Amino acid sequence: MATNTGTMESAYFVGRSEILSWINSTLQLNLSKVEEACSGAVQCQLMDAVHPGMVPMHKVNFDAKNEYDMIQNYKVLQDVFNKLKITKHIEVNKLVKGRPLDNLEFMQWMKWYFDSVHGGVLHSYNPLERRETSKGGKEGSKKSASSQSSTKSSTAASKSQTSHNARRNDAIATNQSVKASRPSSREGPAYDEQITELKLSIDSLEKERDFYFAKLRDIEIVCQFPEIENLPVVEAIKRILYATEDSASAVAEAQALISQHENQVSMLSPISEVAEEGSKSDTQKRKNIINVDVDAAANTTLSPRQRISDASDVHCSGSPLVTY
Numbered sequence: 605m606a607t608n609t610g611t612m613e614s615a616y617f618v619g620r621s622e623i624l625s626w627i628n629s630t631l632q633l634n635l636s637k638v639e640e641a642c643s644g645a646v647q648c649q650l651m652d653a654v655h656p657g658m659v660p661m662h663k664v665n666f667d668a669k670n671e672y673d674m675i676q677n678y679k680v681l682q683d684v685f686n687k688l689k690i691t692k693h694i695e696v697n698k699l700v701k702g703r704p705l706d707n708l709e710f711m712q713w714m715k716w717y718f719d720s721v722h723g724g725v726l727h728s729y730n731p732l733e734r735r736e737t738s739k740g741g742k743e744g745s746k747k748s749a750s751s752q753s754s755t756k757s758s759t760a761a762s763k764s765q766t767s768h769n770a771r772r773n774d775a776i777a778t779n780q781s782v783k784a785s786r787p788s789s790r791e792g793p794a795y796d797e798q799i800t801e802l803k804l805s806i807d808s809l810e811k812e813r814d815f816y817f818a819k820l821r822d823i824e825i826v827c828q829f830p831e832i833e834n835l836p837v838v839e840a841i842k843r844i845l846y847a848t849e850d851s852a853s854a855v856a857e858a859q860a861l862i863s864q865h866e867n868q869v870s871m872l873s874p875i876s877e878v879a880e881e882g883s884k885s886d887t888q889k890r891k892n893i894i895n896v897d898v899d900a901a902a903n904t905t906l907s908p909r910q911r912i913s914d915a916s917d918v919h920c921s922g923s924p925l926v927t928y
Contacts, residue, residue: 616712616821617814623711630718631731638711642702643668644677645738650714651684653729654721659684667740674700690717703846705824820845836865 620638627635631649635641645666652659660680668674678696685692692713698706718724735741824845827838840858847854 616709617817618712618715620708623708623715626715626718627711630726631735633731637704639702639704639707641711642699642707643674644681644696644699645740647710647714648677648681648684649731649735649738650718651681652734653726653731654718655684655688656729658687661734661737661741664738665740666735666738671700692717704848705820705846709821836862 623638624635627633627641627646627650630653631646633646635646641647643665645664645668648659648664649661652661663676663680665673665677668677675696678694678699682694684690685694694710695706699710823841827833827842827845832838840861843858843861844854
């Protein structure tokens with residue numbers, strides 16, 4: 605079974621809110637952020653929902669807080685992948701750090717796999733009962749159940765209040781409906797035109813969103829190359845790329861990181877120049893000493909006959925210093 609999807613697949617264009625709604629409805633949880641599932645326990649139970657009995661839920665820890673406990677959950681998930689011959693690579697080191705983009709991407713793949721098996725339809729799966737066998741699963745089930753009950757009670761109260769107000773205003777609404785004039789039939793085409801324009805605008809915005817998401821993903825992949833991942837500029841880009849919605853100072857931190865590196869380079873550059881000039885002067889001195897030594901050695905090794913020959917050559921050459 606094909607278990608790998610490309611970056612531009614439609615699975616990676618599923619929004620954050622849709623992913624959260626799918627997780628909470630499937631497992632009866634109450635997550636507010638995708639990165640809250642970074643412990644790996646949610647992924648394990650999703651695989652258990654798709655393949656009942658395949659995941660040893662007693663080994664899953666829903667109360668994992670540190671990276672060690674989270675890694676144990678991902679080991680369980682990797683064992684399930686191996687049994688099912690799923691070749692999807694799990695980037696555990698990134699997921700356990702709670703990065704929103706990495707966890708969103710992995711959850712998008714999980715939803716794609718979930719929908720590809722049996723059309724995403726669950727048959728008699730009880731997530732609360734399965735989660736009770738896990739460590740910390742009972743507490744999570746109680747929290748989700750209490751939140752759901754409070755939501756239901758508030759919904760029921762609002763419905764009763766709404767029905768009471770509806771009965772009280774029923775007579776007034778009836779009189780007003782008789783007096784109210786019908787909207788002109790001429791306004792129908794204008795409304796249709798506005799609806800069409802809004803749909804086109806939404807389509808354009810979705811295409812633009814998908815385009816820039818793909819660009820951000822490409823930048824992230826390039827920044828993970830081993831040759832450049834430790835460069836200060838790349839670190840600054842990662843600082844901005846992985847910034848959360850609350851951290852508005854990401855750009856300032858990135859600029860400070862680059863400025864700090866430039867200051868360190870400027871402090872080291874004069875020392876290197878002085879050292880280079882000193883090495884050049886030492887080399888030139890050594891060359892001069894070697895030349896002097898070679899000349900002196902040449903003069904001392906000449907035999908008396910060679911010296912007389914040199915003197916005769918000077919005499920015969922018509923030197924102005926020699927008189928006849």
